[in-house]
Amino acid sequence: MATTRTLGRSGEPSLARAHRIGLETIVRREYGRIIRIWGQTLLPPVVTATLYFIIFGSLIGRRIGQMGGYDYMQFIAPGLIMMSVITNSYGNVVSSFFGAKFGKHIEELLVAPLPNWLIVLGYISGGVMRGLLVGLVVTLVSLFFTHVPVHHPLLVVASVLLTAVVFSLGGFFNAIFAKNFDQISWFPTFVLTPMTYLGGVFYSVSLLPDWAETMSYANPILYMVNAFRYGFLGASDVSLGVAFAIMGTFAIVMFTVVVTLMNRGTGIRE
Amino acid sequence: MKALSIRGLTKTYRNGVKALRGIDLDVDEGGFFALLGPNGAGKTTTIGIITSLVTKTSGSVQVFGYDIEHELARAKSCIGVVPQEINFNQFEKIFKIVVNQAGFYGLPRRKALERAEHYLRQLQLWEKRDHIARSLSGGMKRRLMIARALVHEPRLLILDEPTAGVDIEIRRSMWGFLREINGQGTTIILTTHYLEEAESLCRNIAIIDDGRIIENDTMARVIGKLSQETFVLNFREPVSDPPSLPGYVTRMTDDHTLEIDVSKEQGLNAIFGKLTESGHEVVSMRNKVNRLEELFMRLVESRGASGAGGS
Ligand SMILES: Nc1ncnc2c1ncn2[C@@H]1O[C@H](COP(=O)(O)OP(=O)(O)O)[C@@H](O)[C@H]1O
Ligand SMILES: [Mg+2]
Numbered sequence: 001m002a003t004t005r006t007l008g009r010s011g012e013p014s015l016a017r018a019h020r021i022g023l024e025t026i027v028r029r030e031y032g033r034i035i036r037i038w039g040q041t042l043l044p045p046v047v048t049a050t051l052y053f054i055i056f057g058s059l060i061g062r063r064i065g066q067m068g069g070y071d072y073m074q075f076i077a078p079g080l081i082m083m084s085v086i087t088n089s090y091g092n093v094v095s096s097f098f099g100a101k102f103g104k105h106i107e108e109l110l111v112a113p114l115p116n117w118l119i120v121l122g123y124i125s126g127g128v129m130r131g132l133l134v135g136l137v138v139t140l141v142s143l144f145f146t147h148v149p150v151h152h153p154l155l156v157v158a159s160v161l162l163t164a165v166v167f168s169l170g171g172f173f174n175a176i177f178a179k180n181f182d183q184i185s186w187f188p189t190f191v192l193t194p195m196t197y198l199g200g201v202f203y204s205v206s207l208l209p210d211w212a213e214t215m216s217y218a219n220p221i222l223y224m225v226n227a228f229r230y231g232f233l234g235a236s237d238v239s240l241g242v243a244f245a246i247m248g249t250f251a252i253v254m255f256t257v258v259v260t261l262m263n264r265g266t267g268i269r270e
Numbered sequence: 271m272k273a274l275s276i277r278g279l280t281k282t283y284r285n286g287v288k289a290l291r292g293i294d295l296d297v298d299e300g301g302f303f304a305l306l307g308p309n310g311a312g313k314t315t316t317i318g319i320i321t322s323l324v325t326k327t328s329g330s331v332q333v334f335g336y337d338i339e340h341e342l343a344r345a346k347s348c349i350g351v352v353p354q355e356i357n358f359n360q361f362e363k364i365f366k367i368v369v370n371q372a373g374f375y376g377l378p379r380r381k382a383l384e385r386a387e388h389y390l391r392q393l394q395l396w397e398k399r400d401h402i403a404r405s406l407s408g409g410m411k412r413r414l415m416i417a418r419a420l421v422h423e424p425r426l427l428i429l430d431e432p433t434a435g436v437d438i439e440i441r442r443s444m445w446g447f448l449r450e451i452n453g454q455g456t457t458i459i460l461t462t463h464y465l466e467e468a469e470s471l472c473r474n475i476a477i478i479d480d481g482r483i484i485e486n487d488t489m490a491r492v493i494g495k496l497s498q499e500t501f502v503l504n505f506r507e508p509v510s511d512p513p514s515l516p517g518y519v520t521r522m523t524d525d526h527t528l529e530i531d532v533s534k535e536q537g538l539n540a541i542f543g544k545l546t547e548s549g550h551e552v553v554s555m556r557n558k559v560n561r562l563e564e565l566f567m568r569l570v571e572s573r574g575a576s577g578a579g580g581s
Contacts, residue, residue: 025374105358
């Protein structure tokens, strides 16, 4: 094999620069993964969203008439977009990080001089990217079926971003503890999906009986969906201040918890 | 400067297995060091602790003076590691695997691309750069992990059984490559359970068994110790002065007992001749079981077993 080693030793690069490059590398790799397996990452949400729009929007929606003062189709469009953002940001991180644990290539990151918060940030960026990409595609799909007004673009962006961050962190949390593939599908199936369906995607909670409405307010997803819907339609079942406070708190607390678990080596170091 | 300095390192896994029972190790900068031991001795655990994949129970590890407890990032920057088991993403392209690793170590993109090309060429994988890693043969996968470990040009390269399951020809060319890298100043530590491999490559050797270092010396001296046997002789009468046996290393362990180290070339006749001359009557003799030799018997057995098992 081989002969000379022409390239010199690397000097000591500044820490901040090394961190920036490390983060960029993780993000680029995550992006590459989303694009490479687009048939698993980007396509399914398009199919699902199209079916929802056809069935709930066009077929059933016509009979429902108005919901919260808007066409049913217009009402559910933000909900469906948000649902796909939630599912996909969660799904991206849980399968990418668990896959890295399972295939052992998480070790590539663990032996490198990268702090744990940066590894978490890298995976979260991947989840947010997938969430936003899918959200964008589903938005485009919705435009085939209805006209969606945008009242407060900034609120739309802020709420979708925070939601994607929160559920990416959720996916990371799940992946840290998961020991097999069953354990990465358990939570999405039995907790996340029901909570999303009951989180005001398809209806205004004001239509529910009192007890059900009260219970719905304990569901954080309700606040996310409504903040997002408010950005589009200017109407919401909940207070915006409360909604953003909940999202912000979840994001900060979960980030701290996940980084602490990583520092402890939970699920990744012997 | 020490490339690696380990003191009192212990590891007890959560299931209660004591993988390391207090080991000390020093590897000089520029050295070529073998950590030899049978399966389950604690080699991979030791490397895992150095590279922070395994958390230690107690003791200390310094890499080029950086303590892994207080200056972990600096310590990690000095190390390139080739693990025992494949740990790259099998669905990723070869070139990307190496370029990404450079990025994880903070190398700017352009440099990462250059270095990845350089080391993939050196390890004869450049033609395969756009293949998915899974499609590589076993030997190529091993070489890919070497290229990946070298891409940030670490001062210390650690290889965990790099040639296990690799055929002879590739093994020899890998040895040549490692000698070159070491010649250019990179400190190398490798674990192995082939004495031949350690002997042909390394200048220093530590032998680990059941979580303990049982020998730590230059290769020449360890090989010397291996090719000698120790005999224990018992005399009828107590002896005050040890008998003179020029050419042999001897020790009196008590006034009836003499230990003699005999190399394979020396033979025993001369000993008995001399002892008869000096009037020492030998009543019994036995072969002293040598820990090192015992270990090698097991190494040889385990090699035979794994060969027969085809693993
Ligand atoms: N993750 C683990 N959990 C529990 N025990 C382990 C683990 N890894 C290794 N061991 C045990 O620790 C001992 C040392 O193993 P290892 O360091 O892999 O040895 P070697 O690399 O020399 O073959 C063995 O008894 C092994 O079974
Ligand atoms: Mg091992």
